[in-house]
Amino acid sequence: MSFAEYSECIAEGDVAIIYLSHDAMMPVKVQKGAQTQTRYGVIRHSQDLIGHKYGSKVSCSKGWVHVLHPTPELWTVSLPHRTQILYTTDISMITMMLELKPGAIVCESGTGSGSLSHAIIRSIAPSGHLHTVEFHQQRALKVQEEFNEHRVGHMVTVRNQDVCKDGFGVSGVADAVFLDIPSPWDAVGHAKNALKRQGGRACSFSPCIEQVQRTCAAFSDHGFSELCTVEILLQVHDVRTVSLPLPDFGPNPDLNQDQNQDQNLNQNQSGPGAVTIKTTTAPREIPGHTGFLTFATKPRT
Amino acid sequence: MADNGDDDSQYRMKEGDYVVLKRGDIFKAAQIVAKKKVIFEKQWFFLENAVGHLYNSTFEIHGGHLQLKKTSDTGNSADSKEVAGVDNRNIVDDGKSQKLTRDDIEMLKEKGLKGQEIIQQLIDNSSTFKDKTEYAQDKYIKKKKKKYENSVTLLKPSCRILAMMYHGREPGKICHLRYDTLAQMLTLANIHAGSKVVVFETCAGLVLGAVMERMGGFGSVVQMYPGGGPVRAGVDSFGFPAHFHNTLHEFPLCRVNALLNGTLEAAGKDPSADEQAANVEEEQREPEAEQQGSPEELRMETSTDVTERPEPEEPEEREKEKRKEAKEQEKKQRLDEKRKKLAAAAAVLEGRNADGLVIASRFHPCPVLMGLLPLLAPSRPFVVYSQYKEPLVECYTKLKEQGGTVNLQLTNTWLRHYQVLPNRTHPVLLMSGGGGYLLSGTTVASGQSNPGQSKPVQTKPGKSKAAEEEPAAKRVKSTDTDA
Numbered sequence: 001m002s003f004a005e006y007s008e009c010i011a012e013g014d015v016a017i018i019y020l021s022h023d024a025m026m027p028v029k030v031q032k033g034a035q036t037q038t039r040y041g042v043i044r045h046s047q048d049l050i051g052h053k054y055g056s057k058v059s060c061s062k063g064w065v066h067v068l069h070p071t072p073e074l075w076t077v078s079l080p081h082r083t084q085i086l087y088t089t090d091i092s093m094i095t096m097m098l099e100l101k102p103g104a105i106v107c108e109s110g111t112g113s114g115s116l117s118h119a120i121i122r123s124i125a126p127s128g129h130l131h132t133v134e135f136h137q138q139r140a141l142k143v144q145e146e147f148n149e150h151r152v153g154h155m156v157t158v159r160n161q162d163v164c165k166d167g168f169g170v171s172g173v174a175d176a177v178f179l180d181i182p183s184p185w186d187a188v189g190h191a192k193n194a195l196k197r198q199g200g201r202a203c204s205f206s207p208c209i210e211q212v213q214r215t216c217a218a219f220s221d222h223g224f225s226e227l228c229t230v231e232i233l234l235q236v237h238d239v240r241t242v243s244l245p246l247p248d249f250g251p252n253p254d255l256n257q258d259q260n261q262d263q264n265l266n267q268n269q270s271g272p273g274a275v276t277i278k279t280t281t282a283p284r285e286i287p288g289h290t291g292f293l294t295f296a297t298k299p300r301t
Numbered sequence: 302m303a304d305n306g307d308d309d310s311q312y313r314m315k316e317g318d319y320v321v322l323k324r325g326d327i328f329k330a331a332q333i334v335a336k337k338k339v340i341f342e343k344q345w346f347f348l349e350n351a352v353g354h355l356y357n358s359t360f361e362i363h364g365g366h367l368q369l370k371k372t373s374d375t376g377n378s379a380d381s382k383e384v385a386g387v388d389n390r391n392i393v394d395d396g397k398s399q400k401l402t403r404d405d406i407e408m409l410k411e412k413g414l415k416g417q418e419i420i421q422q423l424i425d426n427s428s429t430f431k432d433k434t435e436y437a438q439d440k441y442i443k444k445k446k447k448k449y450e451n452s453v454t455l456l457k458p459s460c461r462i463l464a465m466m467y468h469g470r471e472p473g474k475i476c477h478l479r480y481d482t483l484a485q486m487l488t489l490a491n492i493h494a495g496s497k498v499v500v501f502e503t504c505a506g507l508v509l510g511a512v513m514e515r516m517g518g519f520g521s522v523v524q525m526y527p528g529g530g531p532v533r534a535g536v537d538s539f540g541f542p543a544h545f546h547n548t549l550h551e552f553p554l555c556r557v558n559a560l561l562n563g564t565l566e567a568a569g570k571d572p573s574a575d576e577q578a579a580n581v582e583e584e585q586r587e588p589e590a591e592q593q594g595s596p597e598e599l600r601m602e603t604s605t606d607v608t609e610r611p612e613p614e615e616p617e618e619r620e621k622e623k624r625k626e627a628k629e630q631e632k633k634q635r636l637d638e639k640r641k642k643l644a645a646a647a648a649v650l651e652g653r654n655a656d657g658l659v660i661a662s663r664f665h666p667c668p669v670l671m672g673l674l675p676l677l678a679p680s681r682p683f684v685v686y687s688q689y690k691e692p693l694v695e696c697y698t699k700l701k702e703q704g705g706t707v708n709l710q711l712t713n714t715w716l717r718h719y720q721v722l723p724n725r726t727h728p729v730l731l732m733s734g735g736g737g738y739l740l741s742g743t744t745v746a747s748g749q750s751n752p753g754q755s756k757p758v759q760t761k762p763g764k765s766k767a768a769e770e771e772p773a774a775k776r777v778k779s780t781d782t783d784a
Contacts, residue, residue, distance in 0.1 A: 005495055006656050008678070019707055019743075055679025056746045066707055066745045069680040071491045074743075088488055089714060096484035099459045102494040102517025122493050123515065198312050199357065209726060216721045229719040232481055237690065237711040237738075239697045278694055280711065292719065300312075300355060 001054075002151035003070055003118055004125035010049045010067065015150055017074045018043065018058075019066040025078040027070065029149065040065055070150070072118040082139050085115035086180065086205065089234040090290055095123050097228075097295045098176040098201045102127055107170065107177045107194045109133035109163035109187065114143045116178065121152045130156040131170050131194075133163045163187045168194040179204040184211065185218035192222050192298055199300045207291045215294055224296035231292055237280035248272040314351050314455065319540035321456040321466060325447055328466035330458065330538040338365075341453060348455075356457040361415065370452055386432040400426040416450040436725060458539050460487075460511040467507050467535070468733075475504040476663055477688050479736025481716045483508065486659060487515055489684045489741040494519035496656035497649065499676055501525040501554070501669055503662040506535030508686075509549075512659060518545045523646050523655070525673065527554045527664070550646035557672050565647055654678040661686035666740075667696045674705070679746040686737055693740040705747035713738045 001007050001014040010016055014030045020038060028036050034045045041060030043049065048058045054069040068074060073088050086094075094116065100106065100123040111117055111134035120130050134140040140160040147153040159169045164183060167190035168174070177191040177200070184204040191202050202224065204215045216227055314320060314333060322329045322341050331339050333348045350367040351360065360367035386392075401423065409419050423445055424430050430438060456462055464480035472478075486508070492498060492515040500522060502508040509524055513536065516522065524531050531551045552560075559565040655676045660669050666685045677683060683706075687693050693711055700706045714736065718729040 004493060006678075006681070008654075019745075022708060022710070053679060053746060055681070055744060067680075068707075068743060068745075071682065073488065073491065073682070089485065092484040092488035093481055095488060096461050096464070096480070099461055101514050102519060119488065122491070126494055126519065127517075198309070198355075212719070212721055213723070213726060217723070227721070229721045231717045231719065233715040233717075235713050235715065237694075237713075239694055239711060278698065280690065280694060294721070297357075299357065 001070065003072060003075065004122050004152055004155070006054075006069060008053055010052050010054060012045075012050055013149075015070050016049060016054070017068040017070050017078060019068050025068075025074060027075065027078050038065060072115075072122045075118050075150075076115045079113055079115060081113055082142065083110075083112040085113045087115070087234075087290065088119075089232055090205070090293065091116055091119045093230070093232050093293060094178060094203055094205075095119060097293070098178065098203055100124055100128075100176060104128045104175040105131070105173050105196075107131045107133070107168040107174045107191070109168065109179060110135065110181055111140065111143050111158060112180065113139075114146055116180070117143065117147075117156065118150070118152070120178075121147075121155050125152070125155055128155065131159065131168050131174070132156060133159045133161055133168055135160065135162045163190060166190075170194055172197055175200045177202045179215075182211075183214075185214040188215065188218040188222050188224075192224070195298045197301055199298045202296045202298060204294045205291045206294070207289070209292065212292045212294055219294070219296045223301075224298055226297040227294065228296070229292055229294045231289070233286075233288070233290075235286065236283055238283060239278070240281050241276060241278050242281075243274045243276045245274040246272040309355065312355050314354055314356060316349070316352050319458055319538055320348070320351070320356075321458050321462050321538075323454040323456055323462075324450065324452065326469065328456075328462060328469065330463065330466060344451065346453075351455050354455075356455065359452050359454045362451045362453060363413065367453070384431050385435040385438055387434065389432075389434070389437070392429050392432055398427055398429040399423065400428065410449075416446065416452070419449045420445045460514045460539075463507060463535065463538055464511065467505070471505075475507050476661060476686070477735060477737055478504055478508070478661055478686060479714075479716065479733055481714050482686065482736045482739065483511055485712075485714060485739055486661070486684045486686060487511055489682060489739065490657045490659050491682050492516060492657060492659070496520045497523075497654070498657040498659065499523050499525060499650070499655045499673060500659045501662055501673060502659070503527070503532070503664070504535070506531075506533040506537070508659060508661045509533065510536040510539040510541075513541060513545055513549065514539060516548065518542070518548055520656075521548050521550060521649055523550045523552055523649055525552050525554050525557070527662075550649055551642060552646040552650060553643070554672075556643070556647075560647060560650060561675055650676055656681050658683035660684070666692050667699060670696050670740075671699065671703075674744065677744045679744050681744050682741065683744065684739055684741040686739055688735070688737045690738045693738050696740050700742065705744060706742045707745050709740065709742040711738065711740050 001011065001016070010030055012030055012032055015027050016030055018026045018028055018036065018038060020026070020040065026038070028043075030045050030049050032046050032050065036043045036045070038060060040063035043058055043060060043065070049067060052067070054067065056067060057064050058067055076085065076088055076091070079085070098106070100120060102124060104124045105128060106120050106124060108117060108120060108130060109132065111132040117130060117132055124130065134143065137160050140158050144153070144158045147156050147158070157169075161169065163181060164186035168177070171193045172195070174194045174196060177194055179187055179191065179202070181187060184206060195202070202219070206212050206215060212229055216229065219227055316333050316335060318333050320331055320333060322331055322339070324342055327342060329341050331348060333351060335349045336347065338345050339348055344362055346362050346365045346367060348367065351358070354369060359370040361370050406419070409422060420442065424442070430441065433441065460483075461480070464483050467475045468478070468480055490498070492512050494517045496516070497520055498512055498516070500509050500512055501524075509522070512522055518541075526532070556565055653676050655678060658673055658677055658681075660666060660673065660683075662669060666687045670683070670685050674683065685693065685696060690711070690713075697709055697711055700709060715732075716736065717732055720727055720729055
């Protein structure tokens, strides 16, 4: 198992995703003799996980769960939060607009909980590299530990420094730079410096429009071109079977042919009846805003 | 890690390269071919002058030839701003503010004046320009620039650019797949180097190209195709290096059932039957090829290679005979080639252990998904695109019924662009109405018995009731327990 490479069977030391339901998944580190409690009962790693295929069903005392191969997307919805994180919808857009692909060198700050980092590493593996900067020491150490556990540590360098003051720790090597910090305008110069002489792409994620305003000004001042600010929102459709009752207007003395037929139809079902349809509904509440994504191109210098 | 200094060769355009022309938000894919005319935004020109220049260079068009634009020219005429009005209370639309007539402007154009100069003339001859607010002046210049600028930027193709280009130019050809939706697909399907991905698309090859770009030439891609042959015009536009094509396989959709039933004779055990089938395909191929050559297709896909037709020189019998023989030979070779390709693709699929499935077609997605899902290994993602939501609702219902998948999600995305300017920041007035819908999920081992497992799953009595409460686990009947 690796977050950048599939394997068939679960081995000791793997991180597997236990799928309980659509909104309940938990990552577990597979260890001989270890046990994991779920709401469906206990999972014994030695018997239930090690040597089994990813995707198989594990029976517990009160039901069963599926054990899934880890992917950056499953990690995003199950990781332990240490900060606010980026979700798959924004990550997808960032990955495409930054033109990430195998072999790309990417700079990122801040690392935060590593949600985006895993997605970046997956996309640039096996020959690319991620230089990520996190000024919070504890978070930097924790995320480094996770990268090693997920067997992608060789494709990433975590630096514990302040990107606005000290930059990314590399210069002239990056194909793409991503910023998710409170004052990205202070890091635009460092971003430019980190990017290749031949140019590259940059992106900044900010929740507030004032931040976007200042970032765009900084990008322009540093000679970036193709500035583009977008917002992307996910709409989820819950599939439902709903039943719409038909109204009863009482007996109709008017002998309109059409209406009469309708009436007959309804009477067949004893009373006005109902119509059942398959449709989708929106969840009661949805995320209305995550952040603005500003993209820019660094021209060749 | 560090990039090798001054080696710019990979950043320079060569003859035969695929490039994307850009002006403003308009893109067009083209190939650099000597003496080949390209029409872009009502102007025609030759691309050969671009050879040797760096990608991302901007050129001026002069008499059909490209001339590198100097960087100083690209800056806007900010210095021309001297006076500006405060509001528009005294500006009256009498239609006489522009002193230049249409003929005058045509004259200027014919004189070969640069776009920048024409705009300056227009400004100088506008009586109201000085009274306009600073913002209105900006807007005026921007509008005129769009109209009179005759420059073009040449970009290196990428998934981002081509997806935006297709969506802007010919959305009908890619089933109205918006670029943010394509971005979601690539991520949801966990497309990455080293995996084995099955793709079925009728999006001119855009989706296939996007998948190949993300795989970087590592792993394998199997393109399932309907009819006589795969459509890959869009793939060519990506300009992938030759070795990428070694990872690309193709498999006819009409043989999927045979593959799944184990009755596919790909290895050519029965050559006569195989040939028959191939002949049928060959026949099907003809109209398909014609279709591909339609003027509509050619308009954008400059990549559809021009087949070399030897001119008929000697109308002699012998020559004719010879040609016939050669044709026969060629046909046989093609059949052989086809059989080999089929065998190779079948070998990739046979293990039914593909790592990802991406579907984006004009066909009803439900049978396509049900037909191709058995090719996936357990615990692998799949994603289905459809321009319409209802068929995906049907897919969703069917998958829930038959089991073998978890984490099903039916979604679409909204994309809003912003204009960000000092004191003039707001969402862009128009946004795309529809970018299609996605159904995504993950496969799991189906059925009770898991022959691949080293140990049998311990079954406990009385668990079924509890299992029924698990919403994703409703399982009316299980699909194939692989034999």
